[in-house]
């Protein structure tokens with residue numbers, strides 16, 4: 001029953017939950033489309049010709065070369081799969097992960113609950129709207145100036161682990177299954193994510209648990225991106241080019257809409273959904289630890305004219321106090337260059353949230369030489 005103890009518990013949770021940054025309030029894109037589906041306000045139009053999505057991006061033949069990693073083979077200790085993982089992280093920074101063991105019902109449960117949430121009237125969704133001091137809740141991120149070009153998307157972001165970081169006031173109560181769905185999904189993604197970090201530790205030539213231990217506390221946040229249909233998909237982006245500030249990111253896509261593109265050899269390569277697969281990418285933390293051997297690749301999301309798209313990104317990242325710098329053994333030889341400075345993770349993350357997402361700007365800022 002609702003009691004003093006529950007309230008006290010919630011307050012206790014909030015007291016230790018950090019804030020990560022803030023974003024300027026901007027219009028709700030879903031509502032813009034609802035009121036006038038045939039018009040895109042000026043603030044969303046890309047000015048630079050080069051940044052505009054092209055039809056050719058959708059047919060790029062590099063797409064079929066994006067590596068696929070079989071998680072079950074990794075778990076069974078297959079050396080060749082570990083070698084494939086090593087190559088995938090070095091050459092692509094992205095891979096599709098199959099046979100991860102997360103039940104289809106759990107994946108679908110998350111998708112259904114999120115879809116229901118975004119279908120609610122805006123007044124209902126705004127019950128969990130972000131406040132001006134943090135980026136948890138329903139709203140937008142990385143909006144830092146009135147002049148910047150905006151992304152054609154709305155989002156719902158929640159920190160799930162460690163559980164004392166949860167801010168329950170931002171957890172939707174409608175649909176009522178949201179909490180259960182995100183919890184069931186996150187437990188599974190945590191299991192898979194921790195295991196992947198162990199394999200990355202191995203390919204870096206370290207003890208299996210070394211990287212996980214370096215996190216002090218593994219933080220896990222789930223970002224649901226909602227990209228409404230857009231009548232000008234060649235002039236508007238769903239999400240601007242960026243790399244993730246995480247250790248790794250695990251992304252669930254919808255089966256039947258392609259939106260994610262990664263930058264490879266100067267081209268934008270679409271990551272076509274494979275039913276039930278999860279897309280994994282190396283984040284900035286692994287790029288820095290590995291002195292740039294493993295790549296936190298720039299990626300973006302394009303929009304679609306005919307329908308909305310949702311994506312579900314889980315970010316795994318270290319505790320604020322962790323100091324991240326290239327490992328000695330990842331710097332080729334004693335005389336060779338350390339590509340990145342030492343950064344306190346909490347500062348790095350907050351710094352990144354203070355600027356618009358702009359390609360590799362965050363990692364570039366952490367570089368020793370330019």
Ligand SMILES: O=C(O)CCC(=O)C(=O)O
Nearest residue numbers: 223225259260301311313
């Ligand atoms: O929607 C997507 O496919 C990409 C989302 C993404 O890159 C992110 O949320 O960081």
Ligand SMILES: [Fe+2]
Nearest residue numbers: 242243244299
């Ligand atoms: Fe991303």
